[in-house]
Amino acid sequence: MNGRFKNEKQTLQGVHSRDIEHSAAETPRREKAQGLKPFLAAKSLILPAFLVLLWGFFSTEQFREIPILKGSVIVDKLSNPQILPPPWIVLKRWIAYASPLQPYDKTQGTYLQWLFSGELPIDLWSSLQRILTGFAIAIALAVPLGILMGANQSIYDFVNPSIQVLRPIPPIAWIPLAMLWFGLGDPPAYFLIFLGAFFPILINTIGGVRNVDSIYIRAAKNLGAKRIALFWRIILPAATPQILTGIRVGLGVAFICVIIAEMIAVQSGLGFRILEAREYSYTDKVIAGMFTIGLLGLALDYIITRLNGYLLRWHRTLDQAKN
Amino acid sequence: MEAQNPVIQISNLNKEFVSKQGFERVFALKAINLEVYQGEFVCLLGPSGCGKSTLLNVIAGFSEPTSGTLIANGKAISDPGPDRAMVFQEYALFPWMTVYKNVAFGLELAGKADPEIRATVNLWLQKLQLQDFRGRFPKDLSGGMRQRVAIARALAIDSPMLLMDEPFGALDALTRRNLQDELLRIWQELGKTILFVTHGIDESVYLATRVVVMTYRPGQIKKIVPIDLPRPRDPNSAEFNAFARQLRELVAEEQLARKSHEPKRP
Numbered sequence: 247m248n249g250r251f252k253n254e255k256q257t258l259q260g261v262h263s264r265d266i267e268h269s270a271a272e273t274p275r276r277e278k279a280q281g282l283k284p285f286l287a288a289k290s291l292i293l294p295a296f297l298v299l300l301w302g303f304f305s306t307e308q309f310r311e312i313p314i315l316k317g318s319v320i321v322d323k324l325s326n327p328q329i330l331p332p333p334w335i336v337l338k339r340w341i342a343y344a345s346p347l348q349p350y351d352k353t354q355g356t357y358l359q360w361l362f363s364g365e366l367p368i369d370l371w372s373s374l375q376r377i378l379t380g381f382a383i384a385i386a387l388a389v390p391l392g393i394l395m396g397a398n399q400s401i402y403d404f405v406n407p408s409i410q411v412l413r414p415i416p417p418i419a420w421i422p423l424a425m426l427w428f429g430l431g432d433p434p435a436y437f438l439i440f441l442g443a444f445f446p447i448l449i450n451t452i453g454g455v456r457n458v459d460s461i462y463i464r465a466a467k468n469l470g471a472k473r474i475a476l477f478w479r480i481i482l483p484a485a486t487p488q489i490l491t492g493i494r495v496g497l498g499v500a501f502i503c504v505i506i507a508e509m510i511a512v513q514s515g516l517g518f519r520i521l522e523a524r525e526y527s528y529t530d531k532v533i534a535g536m537f538t539i540g541l542l543g544l545a546l547d548y549i550i551t552r553l554n555g556y557l558l559r560w561h562r563t564l565d566q567a568k569n
Numbered sequence: 570m571e572a573q574n575p576v577i578q579i580s581n582l583n584k585e586f587v588s589k590q591g592f593e594r595v596f597a598l599k600a601i602n603l604e605v606y607q608g609e610f611v612c613l614l615g616p617s618g619c620g621k622s623t624l625l626n627v628i629a630g631f632s633e634p635t636s637g638t639l640i641a642n643g644k645a646i647s648d649p650g651p652d653r654a655m656v657f658q659e660y661a662l663f664p665w666m667t668v669y670k671n672v673a674f675g676l677e678l679a680g681k682a683d684p685e686i687r688a689t690v691n692l693w694l695q696k697l698q699l700q701d702f703r704g705r706f707p708k709d710l711s712g713g714m715r716q717r718v719a720i721a722r723a724l725a726i727d728s729p730m731l732l733m734d735e736p737f738g739a740l741d742a743l744t745r746r747n748l749q750d751e752l753l754r755i756w757q758e759l760g761k762t763i764l765f766v767t768h769g770i771d772e773s774v775y776l777a778t779r780v781v782v783m784t785y786r787p788g789q790i791k792k793i794v795p796i797d798l799p800r801p802r803d804p805n806s807a808e809f810n811a812f813a814r815q816l817r818e819l820v821a822e823e824q825l826a827r828k829s830h831e832p833k834r835p
Contacts, residue, residue: 461657461659461661462661462663464631464649464657464661465655465662466674467631467648467649467650468629468631468649468650468651468654468655469651469654469675469678469722469726470650470651470678470726471678472678479674480663483663484665486665559706560666560706560707560708561664561665561708
């Protein structure tokens, strides 16, 4: 009996080491897929570099002098800096846009304050705080409501018809009302961002709560879980992946909404700035502003992906999707 | 052993389903009478669809019988509860909890104090050789390791009986044998009552003190075969094979019944 047991233990250790190897092989792959590394890899820079070169080429003398194209509409349009300013001009404008307007003056405040006193940092911050505020309100309302609707059929039946009618209305269609109700400035922007983010979060939260695998409920009841523990420790964590999906989709919509709101109802922010630049025919500034918007969107998505990765580190399909 | 009160007492139990079309009534379980005593290892054996898992689910409190009485630990069964710990074929570990947290969950629900929870969980992790995996999430474990965690979780709440629904069905042969041996070791050490659903004939002869063979639709008890082989049992011995042959014949009859019952495929 003793000998048999020893033997058995050895086989068991075999199983253990197989497990360790398995997970060790998994870790580097996960790291590779995460973070900013894919953006910084040389391979991924080839296409952007090529596009910038092409763009630069369209803006040169040489391009205009190509015999076949000479005098054509394309050359006429593309070589006009009002229509397509060359990349170096855009870069110059971008730097000017980001730089402080006044020279440094000790009496006006600290060096750091001065450093961020340019148009771009202020625009960036106005847009960002609008997204975050509207988005936070959307999460604060949509997640609890979605949980209630997912967990309780009569609440669902009571609220769902109204949701289904309001949901298809694009947030942009709310702009006239938003301005009538909230005037100009931040409040209508918060309202639009909230509207845009609210529905994706709500719908996914309802789905997440409803789709909890019944095996977890059964296992938890078997271990003695009653209503409250069942909700907080089983249903909510089981629904988290889908709730986070909703939050991610919602953030994307919120980002679109902030730019639109700023173009129409607000006098500051990145969306406002590119329309203003267009009015002065500063095409280079329009493009610089667009790049800023793109980079902000990328940064927000990066942050939310990292947050997802941390909150769902237990989640199997997330790993598989990354690989 | 026979003098004691049974841990599980099932009398005249029926469970009916109404078929999807709504016309046909299917007896999943019919006239089940079974008594299981303290310390027994009872295997429920039969072809798939014979109602053996249904019977286990009724005992666990997940589904209600149509009629009949069902007493476990001296009480009539109405709800699922921690006095009938269950191990599922699909493991049913909570993927958002670490191995440690999974095992601790039932103890936390029972309102145990932290030091006691820690001691109990550590004990079971050690007994099932899981101590190096305490901080892992279930997704990082192999099937066999997951089922170890599920067994540790069921044992940690110290239920007098263990209900196991084809727990080793999804595992490879080597891992299955390891876990069978481990389960037997724990069973012998603790004297728990185990009710074990399987469709594996060799598995039931290897593990059980009694094998309950069930019929295919309606699910009735066809025969109860006591396995009085000494342990550790040798699956290659003549006695073992005699039992296996007897059970195989019993199950084969039901398999035939099942084939004739199923609609013919074009």
